[in-house]
């Protein structure tokens with residue numbers, strides 16, 4: 001008998017992967033090659049098998065843990081001396097040279113999706129995209145085709161998903177271009193070097209792959225920074241609760257579908273797959289979400305928590321089914337897919353609207369002097385190319401109000417209020433693909449110039465679809481400004497788990513009575529939405545009034 005630590009083998013260029021499923025438990029007798037756990041990145045998921053037979057003594061990781069090469073995942077009691085010796089050697093090898101277990105090629109598939117496939121410039125602007133080095137894996141099956149001829153492909157965009165019995169991975173394109181020819185279809189079996197697609201590159205994209213040359217796998221795809229243009233916040237998006245006990249049956253879905261389901265909080269195990277061999281597709285996840293949202297279906301968790309509602313019982317949402325209308329009967333229609341951002345933000349907004357008892361306060365702030373000051377500052381700093389925005393002042397003023405009214409800088413966690421001692425303020429940004437909410441971190445420690453600059457950078461990143469999850473996390477309070485567009489007041493939806501959001505519309509000159517005469521003053525309409533579970537009406541009115549006082553005279557911030 002000998003104890004052997006089983007470590008994560010060489011997982012290629014991946015820094016860290018997440019444990020998403022435990023397939024064994026202490027006391028289990030396992031065979032060599034038996035899968036122990038499943039790990040996942042955003043581009044690949046794979047099972048890590050045991051290199052030896054034995055009895056699981058203890059498991060060193062839990063669901064959600066991040067692991068990397070060399071991390072010990074479990075301890076195995078190896079039965080015979082010979083096995084122990086081999087196992088010990090294997091462990092030593094894994095820890096010193098980071099080699100993969102000898103028995104199964106777990107190290108191989110993981111690295112495959114990291115490197116975008118080699119792109120070979122062919123005749124005049126045509127770029128051939130081939131299956132990259134997928135190590136010892138042979139004959140992997142194309143289970144998902146993610147693009148179609150005519151699509152404009154971005155560099156790093158996934159083209160197809162391939163699958164073996166131990167891993168599924170997305171194969172990204174290393175070049176941008178227009179897809180001219182797709183050489184594979186669903187069910188095709190491919191191997192390294194097989195031609196996947198032909199792109200017609202733009203001038204810029206045709207140059208890009210040159211250094212990679214035909215044989216080499218191009219620079220690592222930025223798997224971890226794949227476009228993430230919605231706000232994904234662990235607390236604000238209901239995390240998909242991973243299975244707590246080993247089930248040994250991970251829902252059959254590609255990594256991107258699993259990631260999409262996690263972002264929406266969809267329990268994948270409850271989704272019925274309509275793809276080949278019951279594979280769950282993006283459409284299945286969307287249909288499931290729609291059914292839950294329109295009340296025609298419930299998740300198991302919902303069903304377990306709430307008794308089945310009967311009409312008028314006041315339990316659950318108790319809604320009528322969504323009306324089904326044949327619109328084409330009344331005139332011409334066109335169907336358009338909702339953008340990915342809209343789908344995800346829509347689900348979050350719907351939850352927030354339904355679950356938070358919103359109340360709205362409207363007020364006006366006199367920003368005459370502040371606007372004069374802003375215009376003056378911008379004139380003085382014109383040469384330096386610095387533009388101070390009204391929104392930057394609003395962020396700064398909000399920080400002062402959050403400090404004075406700490407329950408606005410809080411989140412609900414069960415019966416407790418979590419009061420935050422930091423001041424991260426998010427702002428809603430309109431992009432061609434939908435609404436995103438980047439965050440100015442530590443706004444209390446920054447001046448309006450720095451905030452204006454950061455806002456400009458984040459707004460540009462948002463429009464270019466380049467915001468990463470970190471850019472959109474950690475907010476305490478959000479401001480949604482329609483000031484550049486127009487309108488008087490509106491009722492923004494609170495961005496859970498925050499408890500309030502400030503809406504701002506277009507300022508305009510108004511006659512304001514000063515006790516003796518009407519004076520022309522620049523008035524800014526403020527709309528505050530707040531969670532009545534946490535905040536009272538009186539506090540909300542005070543918050544708005546204080547905000548108005550600061551905007552009218554910023555010297556109050558110093559008091």
Ligand code: CAO
Pocket residue numbers: 389390391427428429430431435459480481482483484485492493504505506507508524
């Ligand atoms: N009143 C009058 N004018 C205003 C104003 C206000 N409250 N706020 C901004 N403006 C002016 C600006 O001064 C600017 O004018 P100039 O070009 O002459 O200087 C112009 O309007 C355009 O401003 P902007 O909107 O581009 O810039 P911003 O800093 O105010 O906002 C951003 C940046 C990213 C917040 C904005 O572009 C945006 O996306 N807004 C939409 C947010 C949204 O969709 N919210 C709804 C969400 S639903 O909850």
